[in-house]
Amino acid sequence: MTAPAAAHQLKAAISTVLFNERTGDIEVMHRFYSHDAEHAVGLITGRGADLVGDVGDRMRFAVYVHERFALTGLGTELAPLELVGAELDGDYLWVYERTAQVEGLNGLAMRFDALRELWPSQVNTVNVEQGGQVRTLVFDADDTVLRLEF
Template identity: 40%
Template sequence: MKLSFITQKLMPILTMFVMMMSTVVSAHQQKEAYSSILFNERTNNIEVSHRFYLHDAEHAIADILGSNSDLLSDPTSQQNFATYIQKQFRLLDQSKKTLALGSVGFEVEGKYFWVYQEIAQPDNLSAIYIKMRALQDEWPGQINQINVEYSDQPTNGNKVRSVRVSEDDDWQRIEIER
């Protein structure tokens, strides 16, 4: 098949346009964050880690903390963002009593901003309620996925339960079957 003169001239331009657009699309916010709640049998703690795309966090921090914030290199901005995340994440026990998580720290690692929290595991915990509102005030389409991992004593294995929390969601209940 012989290409017309116009097609021959337009093809390289169209190819370049498609390549540029794919780069632009990949640079946009993911609008998704991941949290992990681990029931650590060795330490008897509930360990929580929150992972945010640094690109998303950088865009949101300007509105949340002020336009001169810099998550990549400013420890004060990092601490303020970590505090914001910790205020947006809540755990309750099966009786709906608050599980007051303590701050373990935060870090920038590659393209992610991590926030860490923990609390000693309460006795006889059979369920938890989870609320995660981080960045949903900035982006109504923000999805926060939370994975809960705990040991299943009868089978000597680990179980993982997951919930995806959108802006319209309220408390999410997860049964802890041990």
Template identity: 40%
Template sequence: MLHRLLLLAALVLAPLAGGAALAHQQKIAISTIALNARSGAIEIAHQVPVHDAEHALRAQGAKSADIIGSEKSREAFARYVTRRFLLQVDGKVVEPAYVGSEITGGSLWVYQEVPAPSGGQAVLRFNSQILTDVWARQENRVNIGGGTKVNTFIFRAGSVPADAPLTP
């Protein structure tokens, strides 16, 4: 009888524990920089967990931080992301244009682009400090390239910029 009660309790409490685990900050953001030869643009896509984004907005003083239900909240966080990601192309600081954002699963995606140099080859210098001002343990990964030729760089609070070639 005691065995059945323990099993029943475990079954009832398991979904609650799983929900609590999903509610914790993941403290990781992933950005991808790739050349789109068809459009002639360097495309940047940032992926941030929705819960982390909402927590960051609240930490910055937003009264209502609802990334899924409020376009205003989503756009406010997208603006924050674009300010916290720095990019140079061939030694020149560039400000990638904001293209838009969307929610897929539990992630907020923020898209940017900048015109690629002629020939599509460039030396990039970049630094991702997304959410490092919110959490000391935040880790940001930046992937350069696409397909099977991807280089990954990891940034934390205070990390110095990294350099990588961008090739077609």
């Protein structure tokens, strides 16, 4: 296999769910390879995509991610996630979401399907930072909803 063909074989995204004590929010930050995001926008829209030059394409991808990521509270209900925005940073496209923290939250149930219908080998990893601890959930193969208890 030549170097260009092997240059980008890993289909993976990394997200962080952060309990921000200062703001009282649960902040969600998704990081995708911009190459994957641009390719996905092209497949979804049926036309070429330009994440660098077209803010609309970045937001189309952000909405796509927002519709495929869900947080459900265990022990109490969370408000729906709000899509905050998206930005390019080097080789990555970041998508940001938020919701308010609530009392009585005993854990989270998560769904993270972004890109998995396009590429079955896609792996979506979520690091949950809460109370000085980081715990990780990995969505691959047939995972639909994963739970994390506090």
